[in-house]
């Protein structure tokens with residue numbers, strides 16, 4: 001294989017993978033923007049701070065130290081080892097080898113640290129696999145993960161292990177070739193881990209040709225693996241490595257238990273109470289995905305949720321920390337905040353597929369409520385244990401409450417006892433059947 | 446205990462041309478629920494002992510709308526909220542204290558969007574401040590050295606970030622504060638929030654309040670301290686579920702202070 005052809009193949013591969021990735025990301029972006037408009041641009045300084053602490057610094061991950069620290073290793077490894085990809089890309093395009101080696105001692109330091117990180121990632125992913133598949137931690141063994149979500153999680157971990165293995169074997173072969181002074185394999189870099197791998201696997205007994213083959217195969221496997229992984233992100237919970245950052249930046253800074261106001265209803269009630277106040281203007285119909293949408297109260301489908309809730313859905317890592325602290329779930333109720341997020345994402349992806357196929361949205365007779373039952377919605381205590389636990393500041397409660405709003409205000413569907421509570425509040429100004437005349441009775445006696 | 450309570454309404458203050466230091470928002474539970482009424486009175490005894498010039502709205506108070514909003518009925522919430530804001534603004538209310546974290550959350554966080562902006566305090570914050578300012582002095586008394594565990598109300602703790610005020614008050618009673626396994630930001634809900642108080646629980650394997658009470662009882666406390674009338678009911682029922690009502694009392698922070706200070 002001459003360098004020329006290899007370079008052309010390489011450039012085509014990188015180009016195609018990047019194009020595909022760009023297209024897929026734009027689809028995710030379009031899907032997120034199917035949600036309702038909501039302006040979030042206040043308190044910018046605070047937002048950068050939260051993003052730095054929570055997304056970059058992973059402050060909420062380490063609340064559970066074992067998983068948190070292992071995750072930081074994988075994350076640091078993933079981000080830092082990708083600096084190596086820069087070199088791979090330059091080498092791939094120009095047919096050079098270890099083009100950055102002119103950095104000298106800095107290069108040695110970089111390659112050396114990549115190696116330590118790589119072995120760290122390898123071990124961490126292996127432990128994660130054990131936790132999921134052998135120890136079967138409760139939050140990873142729940143029904144909602146059956147099927148694709150479980151496969152997805154294992155695929156990610158296996159892929160990372162395979163990538164790290166290829167990276168270390170590549171270095172081991174390279175180091176061996178450097179030792180032999182083979183042409184093209186300039187002596188550069190430090191190989192604290194792979195040098196051991198080379199001696200453990202008796203690379204010295206292999207022919208130079210075999211070593212070059214190993215080095216090349218691993219090199220191609222590594223870069224093709226990364227390009228494939230990039231495109232896998234968009235169909236996987238692994239998308240969180242990108243979306244965690246904007247998702248945390250846009251997260252709710254207000255008190256957790258504060259519910260968003262509905263200005264249109266406030267306007268209508270104001271004009272009911274005071275006839276001199278004109279009723280609010282009906283919102284102009286807006287076009288989403290080629291169809292005119294009528295605004296409704298609460299959320300029937302993904303179009304009725306804020307785009308932020310849809311970004312939440314795409315950012316969910318399915319870690320289940322929310323569900324493992326949810327009082328409803330802990331006491332055997334159907335509700336699982338993680339499932340709320342997964343259902344929302346699966347629904348928005350389903351809507352996106354219709355739009356891809358038909359060029360615009362066509363009602364498929366389904367909605368969010370097809371996936372999320374009333375029993376789940378009515379089990380929530382709004383305690384916000386889930387929002388507190390979520391490492392990327394996802395808010396399942398907002399979706400639950402918007403869906404309740406739809407049920408009650410558009411469908412008049414509620415629990416019977418809540419209907420009497422509504423009647424009492426309306427007639428007595430209290431959730432129980434005591435009138436205002438009884439409100440001061442406690443002061444006697 | 447024997448002292449009669451001094452309670453005046455906002456209307457009485459207005460008629461006398463006076464302005465109270467603070468409005469005590471009693472809340473529906475505090476007004477109508479037999480158990481919660483005791484908390485209300487305990488808090489009033491503290492206010493009286495500290496010579497706080499406070500007012501209540503009396504018959505002019507109405508549900509904040511919190512349960513209606515959480516149950517999805519925004520129209521009803523808006524009717525309640527806008528009516529209350531009109532009353533509060535009509536009296537020029539600036540400061541509100543309430544013994545209910547749900548009223549607290551709604552008044553503090555949700556009324557500003559409807560034109561009602563007030564300084565709102567939870568009664569544990571208010572009591573803590575009274576103690577710090579030396580307006581009430583309670584030393585040890587009957588709770589010195591007693592094991593007390595505090596159950597964080599979701600709407601006070603996680604909701605509004607207040608974990609310390611109730612604990613500081615308990616420490617001033619010289620109580621031996623013990624923490625449950627899940628406390629502060631990780632505190633487990635009592636099961637009443639989000640309008641659950643007013644409905645049957647959805648089908649499950651267990652009640653949330655049983656789960657939480659079991660955890661509280663594991664600390665072998667003499668008292669489970671609460672800061673919310675709904676948590677109080679839930680935990681009281683939970684303690685009864687384990688037949689422990691003879692040994693363990695569920696008490697609001699206000700009741701503990703009033704009792705310790707013999708107010």
Ligand code: SF4
Pocket residue numbers: 322325326327328329335336337379380381382383384385386387396397
């Ligand atoms: S707010 Fe609702 S969904 Fe979230 S943890 Fe509490 S009960 Fe579960």
Ligand code: SF4
Pocket residue numbers: 315316317318319320321322323337338341389390391392393394396
């Ligand atoms: S919502 Fe957050 S805590 Fe829950 S599974 Fe998704 S990422 Fe994990």
